[in-house]
Amino acid sequence: MPKFGMVIDLNRCIGCRSCAVVCKIHNSLPPGTWWQRVETVGSTEHMVPSGENPDVSETFLPVPCMHCENAPCVKACPVGATWQREDGIVLVDYERCIGCRYCMTACPYGVRQFNWQDSRASFKEGFKAAGFEEDWFKDKEYRYGYPFDHKTGDGRIVYTPKRPKGVVEKCTFCVQYVDKGLLPACVRGCSGNARTFGDLNDPDSDISKILRGRNVFKLLADLGTEPKVFYIAPTRKEGKGGINYGKEL
Amino acid sequence: MEKNYKKIMMILGAVALIGALAWGYQLYRGLIVTNMRNPFSWGLYVAMWAFFVGTAAGGLVVSSAIYLFKAKQLKPIAKVASLTAFIFSMGAMIILLPDIGRPERLYHMILHPNFSSMLPWDFIVLSAYSLVSAVYSYVLMRTDIMEKGVKLPFIGLVMKKDVSGEQLAAIREQSEKYAKCLAPVALPLAILIHTVTAWVLATQLSRPWWYGGVLAPTFIAAALATGPAIVILASMVAFGYKEKLKDTYALLAKVSAIASIIMLFIYYNDFMVRYWWRTGKEFEALKMVFTHYPLLHITEVVFILLAVYLFFKYPREKKGLIQGSLSITIGVFAHRFLLIPPAYNLIPLRVPVITHRETVEWAYPIAVGEVRGSLLNPEPVFSSFWKYTPSLAEVAITAGVVAVIGLIFMCLINVLPVKEAE
Numbered sequence: 241m242p243k244f245g246m247v248i249d250l251n252r253c254i255g256c257r258s259c260a261v262v263c264k265i266h267n268s269l270p271p272g273t274w275w276q277r278v279e280t281v282g283s284t285e286h287m288v289p290s291g292e293n294p295d296v297s298e299t300f301l302p303v304p305c306m307h308c309e310n311a312p313c314v315k316a317c318p319v320g321a322t323w324q325r326e327d328g329i330v331l332v333d334y335e336r337c338i339g340c341r342y343c344m345t346a347c348p349y350g351v352r353q354f355n356w357q358d359s360r361a362s363f364k365e366g367f368k369a370a371g372f373e374e375d376w377f378k379d380k381e382y383r384y385g386y387p388f389d390h391k392t393g394d395g396r397i398v399y400t401p402k403r404p405k406g407v408v409e410k411c412t413f414c415v416q417y418v419d420k421g422l423l424p425a426c427v428r429g430c431s432g433n434a435r436t437f438g439d440l441n442d443p444d445s446d447i448s449k450i451l452r453g454r455n456v457f458k459l460l461a462d463l464g465t466e467p468k469v470f471y472i473a474p475t476r477k478e479g480k481g482g483i484n485y486g487k488e489l
Numbered sequence: 490m491e492k493n494y495k496k497i498m499m500i501l502g503a504v505a506l507i508g509a510l511a512w513g514y515q516l517y518r519g520l521i522v523t524n525m526r527n528p529f530s531w532g533l534y535v536a537m538w539a540f541f542v543g544t545a546a547g548g549l550v551v552s553s554a555i556y557l558f559k560a561k562q563l564k565p566i567a568k569v570a571s572l573t574a575f576i577f578s579m580g581a582m583i584i585l586l587p588d589i590g591r592p593e594r595l596y597h598m599i600l601h602p603n604f605s606s607m608l609p610w611d612f613i614v615l616s617a618y619s620l621v622s623a624v625y626s627y628v629l630m631r632t633d634i635m636e637k638g639v640k641l642p643f644i645g646l647v648m649k650k651d652v653s654g655e656q657l658a659a660i661r662e663q664s665e666k667y668a669k670c671l672a673p674v675a676l677p678l679a680i681l682i683h684t685v686t687a688w689v690l691a692t693q694l695s696r697p698w699w700y701g702g703v704l705a706p707t708f709i710a711a712a713l714a715t716g717p718a719i720v721i722l723a724s725m726v727a728f729g730y731k732e733k734l735k736d737t738y739a740l741l742a743k744v745s746a747i748a749s750i751i752m753l754f755i756y757y758n759d760f761m762v763r764y765w766w767r768t769g770k771e772f773e774a775l776k777m778v779f780t781h782y783p784l785l786h787i788t789e790v791v792f793i794l795l796a797v798y799l800f801f802k803y804p805r806e807k808k809g810l811i812q813g814s815l816s817i818t819i820g821v822f823a824h825r826f827l828l829i830p831p832a833y834n835l836i837p838l839r840v841p842v843i844t845h846r847e848t849v850e851w852a853y854p855i856a857v858g859e860v861r862g863s864l865l866n867p868e869p870v871f872s873s874f875w876k877y878t879p880s881l882a883e884v885a886i887t888a889g890v891v892a893v894i895g896l897i898f899m900c901l902i903n904v905l906p907v908k909e910a911e
């Protein structure tokens with residue numbers, strides 16, 4: 241059984257938010273909902289350095305769902321709608337979730353998103369806010385993104401382009417692609433090539449090679465959630481690029 | 490009296506109707522009609538749930554104390570007390586319905602309960618509690634029901650049985666025995682509903698405002714403060730202020746006052762430890778109370794202390810009792826409401842930003858979950874502080890639930906033979 245994880249190299253992240261946009265488009269996220277965030281650490285505005293001149297820094301921190309090995313959300317969900325699959329991916333069953341939002345209280349990373357209304361209504365509002373009088377999706381059924389429902393092996397719906405109201409959703413590591421052997425959209429869409437996705441159990445996978453012998457950190461490691469998203473801390477940049485993975489990558 | 494009763498019922502009915510309509514609207518549009526959003530995912534409904542659980546305790550504590558602690562003075566109001574227990578525990582479950590995005594799927598709670606979550610346990614103890622309090626009320630009223638019957642509207646008297654005085658005495662004795670058996674079950678259950686409700690919150694490591702061991706004790710103390718106050722109010726509604734109930738009320742007022750002091754003691758104990766560190770998430774949560782929600786904090790403390798004063802000063806006067814009970818209810822409600830904002834607005838994902846002079850914790854903003862602003866007036870979609878005030882729909886629905894509880898209570902005391910206090 242593979243155990244999927246991700247490593248994000250903060251040296252390579254240029255803060256472009258491509259991952260967030262690609263995620264949004266591929267996963268058909270309604271306006272206002274973001275599974276993937278990228279912010280500038282310590283700053284109230286993205287892309288504005290924090291600190292006072294000359295003591296400034298600008299570090300971009302992308303945060304997807306951590307797919308915690310010891311996931312508080314899985315523990316908290318009263319009906320088992322959120323669960324961890326054998327391959328380590330934490331998923332939400334759109335048909336079982338009762339919308340109690342206890343998992344949102346439990347998740348320390350703030351990645352869980354609730355469908356406060358039907359996604360159709362959100363799209364309508366989105367177009368209006370963007371200045372379009374007309375509703376662009378004339379076809380009520382149309383949504384951008386991966387067009388099919390995706391079910392796990394045991395028949396649970398974990399992705400649907402038409403989001404029902406009143407359920408919780410979050411980053412799935414693009415389960416619809418991973419199940420086909422493809423990489424998550426954010427990994428493919430990252431313009432700085434900062435992300436590596438793969439099997440933590442396989443010693444020969446790219447991710448295992450990167451993690452081996454390297455100093456990585458996890459977010460809120462002291463909470464004991466055991467995230468499977470790892471970060472490579474940014475080092476002082478000298479010249480172009482900075483970090484070098486060596487030949488094999 | 491009759492006229493007043495009708496008027497009260499009409500008002501309660503109207504509020505309940507508005508609440509029902511508001512809930513219908515919320516079901517149709519989704520929880521977007523509330524002011525909760527992703528960074529602030531629980532609000533007034535959950536505060537009300539904690540409040541109702543608290544008020545529900547008083548009832549069975551009072552009626553079981555009669556048998557467990559031989560508190561004979563409480564006997565005359567036992568029936569009303571156990572009815573309030575039943576009604577408020579039902580209220581606690583009802584108020585969660587509008588909080589849930591998909592109430593029609595609640596059956597999953599029975600089909601696929603996840604017992605590592607505290608919510609199914611809370612569901613179990615709350616249902617057990619309302620069941621036991623219903624049975625308890627019936628046991629306490631059994632003989633009176635046989636003697637006087639139940640006055641149903643349109644149908645008339647039912648369940649009245651022709652039994653001789655001797656038989657009645659025998660049945661009364663038997664009921665007494667049942668009640669004695671139920672008391673040792675009822676009291677632990679009353680304690681358990683608070684403990685489990687507190688655990689739902691206190692187990693959440695990501696919410697330092699709740700996390701820890703003091704939440705359950707404060708819940709129990711707060712319940713013993715509001716419970717008796719609610720019983721005082723309820724029995725005043727049911728019987729009016731009766732001279733012969735003086736001792737009963739005085740005892741209840743004393744219990745409530747002492748419990749209030751204990752509650753504040755535990756509460757400030759926790760504050761002290763948080764304050765001493767002057768750093769860390771626990772301290773930040775406390776700081777948020779004083780910097781962002783000072784009014785709520787002042788309300789809770791002032792009203793609770795006022796109630797303590799009134800209960801100690803005028804335990805035998807109608808006005809003092811009513812004012813004290815109302816003020817403790819307001820105080821504890823503010824206390825319950827304050828459970829929510831510092832828990833959510835202290836965003837758990839904080840990243841330390843280290844400069845050579847100091848380290849500041851920076852909160853990672855959360856996507857709000859709705860379209861905000863417009864093309865020319867954009868508003869941030871990611872928020873690290875959500876200003877929450879309940880929306881009109883939330884207030885209407887909550888008021889509706891309170892009204893329904895009031896309606897059920899008024900109906901029950903009118904229909905059932907609780908009136909003639911022994």
Ligand code: SF4
Binds near residue numbers: 348
């Ligand atoms: S990051 Fe949050 S949603 Fe994702 S697995 Fe961990 S607790 Fe659950």
Ligand code: SF4
Binds near residue numbers: 316319320340342
């Ligand atoms: S909102 Fe849905 S996924 Fe989250 S805890 Fe409730 S039932 Fe589980």
